[in-house]
Amino acid sequence: EAMAAGMPVATTETCGMNDIVEDDYNGLLVKPADAPAFAAAIERMIESPELRTRLGRAAQETMKRHTWERVAMQLEMVFNMAIQQRVE
Numbered sequence: 330e331a332m333a334a335g336m337p338v339a340t341t342e343t344c345g346m347n348d349i350v351e352d353d354y355n356g357l358l359v360k361p362a363d364a365p366a367f368a369a370a371i372e373r374m375i376e377s378p379e380l381r382t383r384l385g386r387a388a389q390e391t392m393k394r395h396t397w398e399r400v401a402m403q404l405e406m407v408f409n410m411a412i413q414q415r416v417e
Contacts, residue, residue, distance in 0.1 A: 332356070333392040337384035339370040349395065355387035 331338055332349070338356040340346045341363075350356035357373065359366040374381050 332388035333395075335385040335389040337374055337381045337388060339367060339374065341367070349391065350388075351391075354384075355391045356384055 332355065338350060340350055340356060340358060341361040342358045343361055346358065350358055352358040357370040359370050374384070
């Protein structure tokens with residue numbers, strides 16, 4: 330939601346986050362449980378308006394590809410594949 334609104338994000342390299350956030354392109358990624366690295370990522374964004382703007386714009390563009398309609402189509406495709414395998 331933050332990314333869709335054009336807000337830059339800092340998050341950990343955990344399941345799901347790596348699928349959407351690309352480090353230094355549309356957000357900042359840090360190792361899980363690395364509080365100093367997380368704080369440094371936040372400080373980096375605080376200190377650089379240019380970085381915040383660049384990350385926020387890229388984040389918003391990224392999220393245009395992650396609509397509910399697209400998610401529903403992908404889920405429907407998975408269900409159809411499962412049905413086909415069951416029939417065969």
